[in-house]
Amino acid sequence: MARTTPHHRPTTEGASEGRPLYWRIATQLLGELRAGTIPPGERLPSERHLAAHFRVSRETVRQALEVLRRDGLVSTDRRGTHATLTGLPVESSTYLDFPVGARSAAPDACDRATVAWEAPPPEHAAELGIAPLRPTLVHRYRSATADGSGLRTAVTSFSAVALAEVDELARYRDRADGSCAAQLRRTYDWMRRAGLTLHHRDTITRLADGPSVRVTRRVHDQYARILEITDLVVDARQDALVYEFTLPAAG
CATH class of the missing domain: 1.10.10.10 (Winged helix-like DNA-binding domain superfamily/Winged helix DNA-binding domain)
Incomplete structure (x- = not known):
């Protein structure tokens, strides 16, 4: 007769010193x-x-x-x-949702995000210090309402420093084929946990060919090393651009 060993779920209540x-x-x-x-x-x-x-x-x-x-x-x-256990996220009120400002406030908005290991846009490569055609991790984001209005798109290129310092980002390299869904909402939290102090600088310009505006975000660490560049384009006919930056208390 086969012998079976009963399996019990571990629990924080009633833990016995007799357990292995x-x-x-x-x-x-x-x-x-x-x-x-x-x-x-x-x-x-x-x-x-x-x-x-x-x-x-x-x-x-x-x-x-x-x-x-x-x-x-x-x-x-x-x-x-x-x-996988359900619970409250750590510091849920202190980290910035990535990409900042990319998600529409409309209740019926849907979004999609992917990552690719590819050459970044030329203007990103120049600022990131990446040689022409040399690949890095590129994140693309798109959000729109059901009727296609309120479109927001964002393209982020990460620097070699970010990939070297932030393990969670580096792990995407092997599966970043352009079709891999990747909601990197905790990117800035990962960076802070890696010991990086984040300095955000946003430049907002109105595009000449329509009502959209472009937000170019550059994020540096405490050593003035650039971590990422994001170009966010927002259909601003109805939406107000609101950016909220939270700095956690020291200690």
Whole structure:
């Protein structure tokens, strides 16, 4: 007769010291997920980092993650292991939604975003210090209402500095084929978590051939290194351009 081992969902309540070490680590990690330490959909730290955090071996961390994975609390793909447990995002009120100002306020607006590993627009390449025809990560965004009005489009080119400093962005390179859906809303939060202080500078000009305006955004870090350039074009016949920048408190 085949022997089966009962599987129980780890919980933060009633954790027993008699459990295996990996089970107790799974319970502690689950508690952090429930507390919102790691937002839903966000990548978990590396096994090495978790091992140091919990002061256990990487094998123990690997076993703990498998417990959570079997219960659907985390998932693993080519980009790493991600939290799937429902909870409140960390610092949800302090990070800027990327691309800033690109989403229409209309309730019936729909959007699409993709990434490609390709040569950026020539004017972007010059400012980013990228040689002609040399590729980088390029993000394209489009938002419009159901009848096609209120169109907003944005093209963002990331610098080599941004890709080197921000792991979450760098991971898109291997699958950035131009058709890959990529809502990089947490881009600025990723940059801040990588230790970068962000300085935004927007230039707004009205296009000569219609009612649209162009917003050119340049983002630098605390060392004056450029991180990204975004060209946002907005149909401004009805919409007011409102940009809200939030600087988190020190400490």
